[in-house]
Amino acid sequence: MHLLWRQARTNPVARWWVLLTLVSSANVALWFVLYREFRDGRVTADGNASSLGPMLLLCGAYVFGCAFRSFLPRADVQRICLVDSWLSSVFIGRSVATVAEICFVAQWAIVLGQLGAVTRADTTLNVAWVIVPLILIAEIWSWYAVATTSYLGNAIENSIWAVAFLLVGIALGRLLPEFNGLVRWTLAAAIGGIIFYLAFLVVIDVPMYFSRWQAEQVIGGRRLLGVVEGLRDASTRWIVTHDIAHWKDEIAWMSLYFSAAVWASLALCALSSLDGQLPRYRTEAAAMQSVSPRIDVAHAMIGRVPLN
Numbered sequence: 590m591h592l593l594w595r596q597a598r599t600n601p602v603a604r605w606w607v608l609l610t611l612v613s614s615a616n617v618a619l620w621f622v623l624y625r626e627f628r629d630g631r632v633t634a635d636g637n638a639s640s641l642g643p644m645l646l647l648c649g650a651y652v653f654g655c656a657f658r659s660f661l662p663r664a665d666v667q668r669i670c671l672v673d674s675w676l677s678s679v680f681i682g683r684s685v686a687t688v689a690e691i692c693f694v695a696q697w698a699i700v701l702g703q704l705g706a707v708t709r710a711d712t713t714l715n716v717a718w719v720i721v722p723l724i725l726i727a728e729i730w731s732w733y734a735v736a737t738t739s740y741l742g743n744a745i746e747n748s749i750w751a752v753a754f755l756l757v758g759i760a761l762g763r764l765l766p767e768f769n770g771l772v773r774w775t776l777a778a779a780i781g782g783i784i785f786y787l788a789f790l791v792v793i794d795v796p797m798y799f800s801r802w803q804a805e806q807v808i809g810g811r812r813l814l815g816v817v818e819g820l821r822d823a824s825t826r827w828i829v830t831h832d833i834a835h836w837k838d839e840i841a842w843m844s845l846y847f848s849a850a851v852w853a854s855l856a857l858c859a860l861s862s863l864d865g866q867l868p869r870y871r872t873e874a875a876a877m878q879s880v881s882p883r884i885d886v887a888h889a890m891i892g893r894v895p896l897n
Contacts, residue, residue, distance in 0.1 A: 613851075620855065628641075644858050652855070654689025659843075662843060666734055666735070666743065673829045677829075680820065680823040698718070698721050699861060700860055716757060730742045731746045737813040741799075744798040765777065789841075789842075
């Protein structure tokens with residue numbers, strides 16, 4: 590690490606690494622601010638703050654996991670890293686990433702569940718149930734790429750992420766007419782972020798991995814590792830390189846991943862803290878629509894009571 594700091598003035602990869610570490614340090618500090626603010630439930634008025642405990646833990650796993658990967662960047666299939674340490678092994682890095690990513694999508698599922706419960710939106714509730722299993726499948730393909738060193742696994746993994754967040758975007762779009770004020774603006778910002786994320790995946794990320802896989806096929810393909818052999822290789826072999834040529838295709842997605850995605854995780858904590866206050870942000874029409882079925886039931890019950 591000291592070598593990277595010394596290279597920061599002359600090496601673009603070292604400058605990028607310094608920026609990653611600074612952003613990640615700020616993200617960790619923000620998590621502690623949220624933890625101090627929300628741990629006692631001072632922001633809620635109806636005693637529902639206890640639900641923030643799991644959200645804070647899930648967010649913490651993602652924030653600290655991304656910080657770990659920022660300080661020790663590595664590229665899985667290539668087995669390259671910036672810091673010469675056993676902690677830079679692909680096996681450890683991918684294990685941390687798997688836990689962090691499952692925690693991140695679990696945050697989305699919890700928030701969608703909260704919003705769907707308030708609005709009785711079946712679309713949103715169904716998406717909340719679907720996205721975690723989808724990402725579990727994506728993680729399996731990610732580990733396939735790690736074990737075999739095949740970029741096809743990465744292409745499929747990120748395609749599944751695209752499908753999952755397309756569903757999240759649809760679920761949030763369904764909720765837009767239901768809320769006003771701060772919640773509506775938050776939902777709109779989230780949809781905008783998801784549109785950008787999907788465009789990045791479809792235009793840049795997935796095609797990059799697919800083209801790498803195709804290039805290997807054109808030149809006759811290289812021998813893929815077996816699962817056991819590949820996992821052993823991922824645990825014991827790492828190649829230290831500070832050459833921009835080796836990192837230039839990784840910089841874009843890592844920079845967005847370790848900054849914007851972490852901010853989304855922190856924002857989900859803040860949005861979840863409004864759980865007990867969400868009815869206050871309902872639009873008048875949505876609130877009336879929610880109440881009308883109860884009125885109809887009450888009228889039906891009154892009609893059955895004998896008026897003696």
